[in-house]
């Protein structure tokens with residue numbers, strides 16, 4: 463059996479429920495704060511920690527080519543079937559290193575990191591940020607959400623402060639464009655009192 467990727471604890475066991483939960487959240491609502499920052503013409507998009515493929519499918523439907531990175535096999539295999547599309551390429555890879563993705567040598571106009579960074583501890587996050595930043599093409603956009611609130615049993619999560627991301631990203635050539643606090647869209651997280659910070663960055667040319 464493959465060793466479990468750090469951060470994915472609990473996801474495979476809950477895959478059935480997560481497909482119902484995540485697929486019933488409209489992506490336009492999750493990303494309401496940043497809809498105006500999405501590319502308006504067909505673009506190269508990377509979704510890191512793509513989960514059930516909800517956002518990858520949405521973005522492919524908008525005309526983009528999407529690379530979806532997801533380390534939890536129980537999500538990835540099923541997501542590939544549910545959202546079968548020639549516009550989506552699925553990759554088995556993980557933060558902090560993104561080794562398989564980086565070996566492809568691509569860059570992206572838009573990089574999405576939705577509800578993922580909280581799975582890395584401080585040392586992993588510091589290692590991950592350069593590997594995320596390097597995926598963003600010059601003038602490209604990076605959008606991420608940071609989770610705040612109680613940690614569900616069985617999950618490995620950490621509180622991430624926006625400042626712990628914004629300053630290193632600036633050093634890496636990505637300037638903050640947007641910092642917005644938002645309530646949860648999903649009913650379960652709403653009930654648990656989970657809230658989010660949405661950050662968007664622009665890569666200097």
Ligand SMILES: C[S@@+](CC[C@H](N)C(=O)[O-])C[C@H]1O[C@@H](n2cnc3c(N)ncnc32)[C@H](O)[C@@H]1O
Nearest residue numbers: 468469470511512513534556557576577578581
């Ligand atoms: C809360 S879910 C979010 C899924 C999707 N982005 C969404 O918004 O519906 C977190 C996702 O991050 C993935 N994940 C956990 N640890 C990871 C890691 N080290 N690298 C990349 N993805 C990871 C999980 O497998 C899961 O699919």
